[in-house]
Amino acid sequence: MRVFIMVAGVFTGAHVWQETAARLVAAGSAAHAVPLTGVDPARPATPAHVGLETHIEDVIAAIDAVDVTSGQEIVLVGHDYGIHPVIGAADRRAERIARVVYLDSGIPQNGVPALAAVPDQALRARLAERAEAGEREGVLAPPAQDEWGRWGSTDGVDGASLERLTALAAPQPLGTLLQPLRLTGAVAAVPFTGVLCAGNGASIGLVQRLIDFGDPALAALTQPQVTFFELPTGHWPMLSCPAALADVLLRAAAGEGHRLRPVGDDAPPAHLRPFPLDLPELPRDRQGQVDLYVPDGDGPRPAVVFVHGGPVPAGARPRPREWPTLVGYARLAAAEGMIGATLDHGLHDIADYERAAADIAASVELVRADARVDADRIALWFFSGGGLLTADWLTQPPAWLRCLAASYPILAPLPAWGMAGSRFHPARAVEEAGPLPVVLLRAGREAPELAATVEAFVTAAEKCAARLEVVDVPNGHHGFETLDAPEETVPALRHAMRSVVAHLTG
Known part of the structure; x- marks a missing residue:
């Protein structure tokens, strides 16, 4: 028999697991919240007497109460702070422990306290x-009740469940968030499964892209004993889809799930594949943190500055300005x-959006x-996550x-990012754009949570009569330049580039 030991997140108690636990029990497992x-x-x-160590001891007590000598396997499930x-x-x-979820x-x-995982960046800074x-x-x-969204997407949670969540919520002792976690390293040997909630901004594809950088x-995430599942819901699946969550937990306990591809396995990762256009070779001219691709002939000439997406891990190599897609766009601009x-x-x-914004402003001045x-x-x-920087x-x-x-930008912060009050919210900022022309390459097969931010931007732009031109790639995915057929992407790339050039030269 498998025994699921489940631990809830901030402000919530064992009650949130009620429906999921019932389904696990009905399937022949034991469940303890x-x-x-x-x-x-x-x-x-x-x-004052409660810290992270207190809650660790609570979980240890639950583990020690299980008779593993009788063949019972323990699966620990931690949600959010849990x-x-x-x-x-x-x-x-x-x-x-057989597995951690x-x-x-x-x-x-x-050595890092749970405070580092608090999604609301402003609150995190105040608590620090x-x-x-x-x-x-x-x-x-x-x-x-109307503030839960600052802690994660409430997508899929009905009104009655949200009311109950609010009514039963309890204050969170600060010691649980501020006391550093102390590990010996023994947990590294325990198999684990990540269950990602797409409605909250997490996806298997996103994690794979981070691996590919x-x-x-992040290499440990590609080990054979590590698996992933994805649920099309918000941050509280035990409330929004308890049956689907129970099914995923049972499959995770059985070792099922998606396994991530190690870097260099089979084909190169998407961001290192060739640009779809055959363009003249043009050497880069490195000027500090900027690479220039300058066509022959007299100047001065207008410039197009390409800003990569992210987040990109600091250890990623090659660096983004050397990626084939970015270099391809720069050479396409030079060809025009x-x-x-x-x-x-x-x-x-x-x-890091504040820091990135300052870096971009400095780089643009270097170009100018x-x-x-x-x-x-x-x-x-x-591009991509760099869209917020617009x-x-x-x-x-x-x-x-x-x-x-x-190109395929994210144009509003995702729920899990904790940026509700941030200035990096293009879907709001477009109201102030005035006569500035905006060219948007929209991927028709974008992830739903990202597509929603684009649609919010387009709707806002239409309401304020912004000068928005949308260039659609109907069958394009996020990062379509190196993922999709050239006959689908190349016309859109050329069209968008010529629109930009027309605004620069007109």
């Missing part, structure tokens, strides 16, 4: 300041008589300062910015 001290009504405590006490307990009882959560690291000031014994008040720190420029910026994590560039005729072209340029477009373009 752990009441956490100081959060669950079953285990009241003074907040993965921290789960991993802490699994590290100390590794020999008793990360349910729409991050991967906790030794309180911790530095020595305020570690209070509580964090639970969200009101070549960061050694423009100067193409690629750059690197510091979007290594969701929290080059004597071969017409500083009054610049276009910016953004917001600053839409809000206050300088006179020299003649056009803004974007």
